[in-house]
Amino acid sequence: MYNNLQELTQHIVFQYFAEISAIPRGSGNEQAISDYLVRFAQERDLEVIQDTALNVIIKKAATVGYESAPIIIIQGHMDMVCEKNKGTVHDFDKDPLQLRIVGDMLYATDTTLGADNGIAVAYALALLDSTDIPHPALEVVITTEEETTMNGAIAVDASHFTGKIFINLDSEEDGKLLVSSAGGVHVTQVLPIVWTNASHEQVAYHLQIKGLKGGHSGISIDKGRANSTKLLGRLLHDLSTEIPYSIQQITGGLKSNAIPREAQAVIFISQNDVNKVNEKIAQWELIFKNELQLADPDVSISLEQKDSHSTAVLSEETKHKAITALLLIPHGIQAMSMGIEGLVESSTNLGVVTTTDTTIQFENEIRSSIKSAKANMVTQAKSLADMVGCEVLIDADYPEWPYNPESQVKKLFEETYREKYGKDIDVIAVHAGIECGVFMEKIPGLDAVSLGPDMYHVHTPDEHLSIPSTINNWEYFIYTLKRMKVD
The missing domain is CATH 3.40.630.10 (Zn peptidases)
Known part of the structure; x- marks a missing residue:
C-alpha cells in the first residue's frame, strides 16, 4: 500500500x-x-x-x-x-x-x-x-x-x-475487456420565453432538490438513480395545480452526459401561501425518499427566501410549457439489449436545464447501440419539441461500435489474460460512448x-x-x- x-x-x-x-x-x-x-x-x-x-x-x-x-x-x-x-x-x-x-x-x-x-x-x-x-x-x-x-x-x-x-x-473495470459500445447524440430543446412581472404581493424563493448521487449517464443509467430535473418537474407541476406561483428561473445539472444531482427554481409566491408550499414540499420529500430509498436515500428539498433585483417571471403559457417539457422529456432506460444479458440498448438523459434571458434550454444525451433506435429517439424528441413549442438543436452525433466476434485483437487479449492470471477475462459491451x-x-x-x-x-x-x-x-x-x- x-x-x-x-x-x-x-x-x-x-x-x-x-x-x-x-x-x-x-x-x-x-x-x-x-x-x-x-x-x-x-x-x-x-x-x-x-x-x-x-x-x-x-x-x-x-x-x-x-x-x-x-x-x-x-x-x-x-x-x-x-x-x-x-x-x-x-x-x-x-x-x-x-x-x-x-x-x-x-x-x-x-x-x-x-x-x-x-x-x-x-x-x-x-x-x-x-x-x-x-x-x-x-x-x-x-x-x-x-x-x-x-x-x-x-x-x-x-x-x-x-x-x-x-x-x-x-x-473503467479491471478484468473486463470491452468490445462494443453505444452511439450517441446531443439534443437540445430550446423554449422561447415570454416574460411578465410577478404580482406585487409575491416574494422570491429559492426551491432546490439536492442530495442525489448522479453519475455517468451511460454507465449509471441502469442503477435507478433519480434525475433532479425530473423530480423538480413533478414538484412544480403539483404546486401549479393548487397554489398560484410564478417561475423566474429553472436550472439543473452541469453536463449532458451526467445524471443531474441538483436542480433549482426561483419561484415567486405570496407570503400567505408559504406554509402551503412548505407542506407540499414535505409531502414530496417523503414521496421521493420512499421511491428512492435504495437508489438515492439522501434526496432532500429546501425552500429559502431570497433577494431578487428583478420581478420578471415566465408568462403562464411559458411556465406551463416549461413544466410540460420537464415532465415529458424522457429520462432513463428506453430498451434493454436482447442479445447481451443485462446490457442497456437505448437510453436518454435530461442532463442540463438552463434559463437565459430569452430561452429555457433542455439538454439531452441520447444513446443506443442500434443506429435506427437512436434515430427514432431523436424523432421523438423533435415531435415533443413541436408539441411544446421548442426549437431543436442536434450536435455531437457519434457512431456506435458494433461487436465483432471474430476480432483477432480480442482473442489475443483473452489469451494473454488466461496466461497471466489463469482464468478467463470477462468480455463485455457498455452503454456509453x-x-x-x-x-x-x-x-x-x-x-x-x-x-x-x-x-x-x-x-x-x-x-x-x-x-x-x-x-x-x-x-x-x-x-x-x-x-x-x-x-
Missing part, C-alpha cells in the same frame, strides 16, 4: 498522472494539456502531430525484435468532466487538482479526479517514455472534447495512421478493444481510482504488447 503521494508517484504511471493533474483540462480547455503532450514528444525526439482540434498524435518506433509486428494504435482522451462539491473553492480553468490517497484509492479533494481519461494519458506517456518495455511500432492518439461532443475524434485525420489494431484505454466507433468509421478494417482499471463514481466529486487495479491493468497491458512479437 502507498502511504502518500510522494511514494505513489515513484511509479511511472502515477508520476505522469500527477503531472497532468496539475494542468487544467476540462472539455474545451485543452490547449495547455495538448501543448504539454507536444513538448513531451519533442523532448524525446518522437514524431508528433498537433491538429487544429488540439488532438495530439505521437509515434514511436518498434523496439528491437518487434519491427515486423503489426503497428498498434493506442488511444485515449485528454479532457475531463469538471464537477465539484457545492461550496468548494476550485477554478477548473486554472487550479491544479488536489490529489489524496484514502486506503488503496486515489481521489481529488472535493472535485472530479479526471481518471476518466487521464489514466489513458498516463499509460501512454509511461509507455512512450520507456526504454525497457518491448513493443511494436506505436501510433498514440490523445483526443479532445470526448466528454462533450467527441469533436476531437471526429476531427482526426485518418491519413496519419498506418495501424489496423486499435487499443482504447477509456474503460467510446471513441472506437468514430475511429472504426474512419479506418476501414480496424480491429479494436478497450481496457482500463477500476474507477468509481466517475463524473462526480466522489470519483476515485483503485491504485492496485491501475498497476495491475498496466502490467496486463504491457504484457500483451510484449506478446505481439512476430517470430
Whole structure:
C-alpha cells in the first residue's frame, strides 16, 4: 500500500498522472494539456502531430525484435468532466487538482479526479517514455472534447495512421475487456420565453432538490438513480395545480452526459401561501425518499427566501410549457439489449436545464447501440419539441461500435489474460460512448478493444481510482504488447 503521494508517484504511471493533474483540462480547455503532450514528444525526439482540434498524435518506433509486428494504435482522451462539491473553492480553468490517497484509492479533494481519461494519458506517456518495455511500432492518439461532443475524434485525420489494431484505454473495470459500445447524440430543446412581472404581493424563493448521487449517464443509467430535473418537474407541476406561483428561473445539472444531482427554481409566491408550499414540499420529500430509498436515500428539498433585483417571471403559457417539457422529456432506460444479458440498448438523459434571458434550454444525451433506435429517439424528441413549442438543436452525433466476434485483437487479449492470471477475462459491451466507433468509421478494417482499471463514481466529486487495479491493468497491458512479437 502507498502511504502518500510522494511514494505513489515513484511509479511511472502515477508520476505522469500527477503531472497532468496539475494542468487544467476540462472539455474545451485543452490547449495547455495538448501543448504539454507536444513538448513531451519533442523532448524525446518522437514524431508528433498537433491538429487544429488540439488532438495530439505521437509515434514511436518498434523496439528491437518487434519491427515486423503489426503497428498498434493506442488511444485515449485528454479532457475531463469538471464537477465539484457545492461550496468548494476550485477554478477548473486554472487550479491544479488536489490529489489524496484514502486506503488503496486515489481521489481529488472535493472535485472530479479526471481518471476518466487521464489514466489513458498516463499509460501512454509511461509507455512512450520507456526504454525497457518491448513493443511494436506505436501510433498514440490523445483526443479532445470526448466528454462533450467527441469533436476531437471526429476531427482526426485518418491519413496519419498506418495501424489496423486499435487499443482504447477509456474503460473503467479491471478484468473486463470491452468490445462494443453505444452511439450517441446531443439534443437540445430550446423554449422561447415570454416574460411578465410577478404580482406585487409575491416574494422570491429559492426551491432546490439536492442530495442525489448522479453519475455517468451511460454507465449509471441502469442503477435507478433519480434525475433532479425530473423530480423538480413533478414538484412544480403539483404546486401549479393548487397554489398560484410564478417561475423566474429553472436550472439543473452541469453536463449532458451526467445524471443531474441538483436542480433549482426561483419561484415567486405570496407570503400567505408559504406554509402551503412548505407542506407540499414535505409531502414530496417523503414521496421521493420512499421511491428512492435504495437508489438515492439522501434526496432532500429546501425552500429559502431570497433577494431578487428583478420581478420578471415566465408568462403562464411559458411556465406551463416549461413544466410540460420537464415532465415529458424522457429520462432513463428506453430498451434493454436482447442479445447481451443485462446490457442497456437505448437510453436518454435530461442532463442540463438552463434559463437565459430569452430561452429555457433542455439538454439531452441520447444513446443506443442500434443506429435506427437512436434515430427514432431523436424523432421523438423533435415531435415533443413541436408539441411544446421548442426549437431543436442536434450536435455531437457519434457512431456506435458494433461487436465483432471474430476480432483477432480480442482473442489475443483473452489469451494473454488466461496466461497471466489463469482464468478467463470477462468480455463485455457498455452503454456509453467510446471513441472506437468514430475511429472504426474512419479506418476501414480496424480491429479494436478497450481496457482500463477500476474507477468509481466517475463524473462526480466522489470519483476515485483503485491504485492496485491501475498497476495491475498496466502490467496486463504491457504484457500483451510484449506478446505481439512476430517470430
